[in-house]
Amino acid sequence: MTTLRQLSYLVALSQELHFRRAAERMNVTQPTLSTQIQELEKQLKARLVERDTGKVMLTPLGREISERARGILSEVEEIKTLAAASQHGFEGTIRIGVPPTLGPYLLPYIVPQMHQNYPNLKLYVKEGKPQDLQLELKEGIHDVVISPLPIKHSDLVVEQLFREPFLVIASPDHPLAARSQIDRTDLKGQNVLVIERGHHMHDQISQLCEDWGASPLRDYEGTSLDTLRLMVGMNVGLAFLPALYVKSEIKNRNEIAVLNVNAVNLYRQLGLTWRKRSVHTTLFNEIASLIRRTAERELPELSVMQ
Secondary structure (H helix, E strand, C coil), X not given: CCCHHHHHHHXXXXXXXXXXXXXXXXXXXXXXXHHHHHHHHHHHCCCCEEEECCEEEECHHHHHHHHHHHHHHHHHXXXXXXXXXXXXXXXXXXXXXXXXXXXXXXXXXXXXXXXXXXXXXXXXXXXXXXXXXXXXXXXXXXXXXXXXXXXXXXXXXXXXXXXXXXXXXXXXXXXXXXXXXXXXXXXXXXXXXXXXXXXXXXXXXXXXXXXXXXXXCHHHCECXXXXXXXXXXCCCCEEEEEHHHHHHHCCCCCCCEEEEEECCCCEEEEEEEEECCCCCHHHHHHHHHHHHHHHHHHCCCCEECC
8 A cells, every 4th residue: 555655755756866865854764765665666566766876767657646746745744734733723834935035034024923923833944936936836845935926826825915126236336326316217228137047036127127228137147136246246237136135235335336216116026825725724824914014014115015
């Protein structure tokens, strides 16, 4: 009989593609994991893993089964948490995904409030690009994700949180640096640094550059907001950065000039999203409300969406 444990071993192997690392991840010996994978193949009467010297790959069937197994295992964990919550209030571990362009600058305000409201709830936070986070959410790797909007997956619930403005940063010796506020016309022909592809910000700022006549520097795409800031400091070009990042990381305005742009709709929208079938819907709605309340109280840079 196929067991949840065997499915969890297969999922670990699909993620690690290495028997020893998968075994360490599952806290078992390598022979135990290998034997259970073989037993699973025997029960299903199908080959799930291609074994070669120093290399492990899943067969197409193995990949499909492992993807479905992730959803099954995720739902089992949700059922356990739901049962515990019915007796003791919300407790257990919630896996939350956040973009690296937001998480480090928002969560320090949110996590203490969550711990106060839900003292028995533990958070496991993982960063990733928005498009990856949404796919991983559907696969059951995350329970809930904070993500830029819009989200087009019909099987996900979306609760709007807030709008976060973009600010322009420039090197102190840039011609625009002496001005605290600029117009969109001032950006025509300017070189603009953009974060790498896969981030919602990449598409949004690239489209903005096209609309405003600015030139995105495709050869200098940054892997992080810190990288963009450093390249701006070397006067490679301008950059649009989210307000929470600027609040957190740009303390010395003598090293980096921060400019407000006199333009409407210069912001990104963020939302909390989870699977429609999730048993944690009540909790996630409460967390969305908590984030909005905290933003209203402590983060005036944001425009809360009701």
